[in-house]
Amino acid sequence: MDYCTHEPIDVGRLMAAVADGARGGTVAFVGSVRGGPEDGPVTAIDYSGYEEMLTEELGRIIGEARERWPEASVTAQHRLGRVPRGEPSIAVVVAAPHRDEAFAACRQVIEEAKRRLPVWKKELFENGATRWREE
Amino acid sequence: MDYCTHEPIDVGRLMAAVADGARGGTVAFVGSVRGGPEDGPVTAIDYSGYEEMLTEELGRIIGEARERWPEASVTAQHRLGRVPRGEPSIAVVVAAPHRDEAFAACRQVIEEAKRRLPVWKKELFENGATRWREE
Amino acid sequence: MQPSGDQLRSTAGTITVECRFFARYAEILGRDVLPLELPETATVGDAVRELRRTLPASDVLPERPLAAVNRQHTALTGRLTHGDELAFLPPLAGG
C-alpha cells in the first residue's frame, strides 16, 4: 500500500492489511478535514506535499515504530490533493498482540507524522477564498 | 446502533456513525479473536453474555466517557455468539475535535469494557476441544 | 407503613430474589435461574452463603464471586430487596 495517495483513503483496507490471527488488538487513527464552528466554513482542504520525501519520511516513521514494537504490524497513508470536509486526510493503523502496544505505536506514528511530514494545507472557504493554514 | 450484536461488527459503519465535520480526529480500537502461537490452535471463540446487563453497562461506560469528554462522539459494539479467528469481537470508536481526547476516550472505554462487561468466552480448538477462557 | 412488595413475599419477614447463573457457573450448576428465599435483611454475601450451603455442585461458586443486582455490579455487602435479579458472574472475559 502506498504511503501517499491522491485517492480517498480506504480505512477498512488499511485495517485488513495489518490484520492477522496473532494480533488481537488493532488501533486506527483517522484524521479528517474539519470544518466546525471554530474553523470557519471550510469546504475542503488542498493538501500539497513534497511527495518523494513524504513517502520516505513516513516509511522512516513506520520503521521506527516497527523497531520499537517488533510484534506490531504498522501502516499509514496520507492523502494529497483536494480533500472535502469530513473526509480522511491521514490514517494510521497498527495491529499488535496486545492493545498497549497498538495504542502506543499508533500514537507515536501520528505524532511523528504531524511533526515531520512535508505536507501543507490550503483551506478552501464557501465564498471561494483560500488560505494557507500553518499550524 | 446496538451495543450488543450477534452479527459481524461493521467497523466502517461505526466510524461513519461518529463522524462529523467538526470532529477531526477519530480513534478506533478493534479487538479480534486471536489464534497465534501463544494461544494454541483456536479456530473460534463462543462469546456468551448477560445481554441485558451488557447493554446497560456498555451504555454506562460510554456515558462516562461522554461526560468526561463532552465534545467527543463515542460508540462501541460487542459481538456475541461464535466469532471466527481474526474477526472482531469488540470495537470502540471515538471522534473528537482533537486527537488527545479521541485517544484518551477510546482507551478509557476499552479498559472499562474489559473490566466491567459481563461477557465470557469459550475457546474452540481445531481438534474439537473447548475451554472456558478466564483472563 | 409497609413496602408495597410485601404481599408478594413467600413468608412474613423474608424476601425472594431471582438468582441467575452464567457461563461456567450455569454449565456446572446445570441451571441458569433459581428463585431464592432469604431473610429480609439479607445481603448479596448472605445469598452466596445460602447457595453454597444448599446447591449441589455449589463449590463452583467461590466464596466471593462477582455479583450484579438488577444489572449493576454490586459488592457482597449490598442489601437485597424482594424481587431483585441477582446475577453471579464468572471472571469476566469480554472484549
Place this chain on the structure above:
Amino acid sequence: MQPSGDQLRSTAGTITVECRFFARYAEILGRDVLPLELPETATVGDAVRELRRTLPASDVLPERPLAAVNRQHTALTGRLTHGDELAFLPPLAGG
C-alpha cells in the same frame, strides 16, 4: 584524490545544489526549483543566506527555515555536497 563529482562542478572550489520550494514559498517566489552555486564548504545556512541576498521576494524565506537535504530533515549547520537536493519547507501542516 579528488571526489568523482568534481568534473560536474561549475567552477573549481564550488558546488551546485538543486533548491526546491514548496507550498507558500513556491507560490510567492513564483518558482519551485532553482540551481544554486555555493562554495564547496557551504552549509544549509549558507544557502539560506545566499538565497535571501539574491532572490526577489526572498524575504518569504525566514532566516531559519525548515530544510531537507536529499529528502531528510537537516539542520542549518548540515554540510552540502555537489548535486544535493536542498528543499525549503514552510511550517509543516500534515495530517
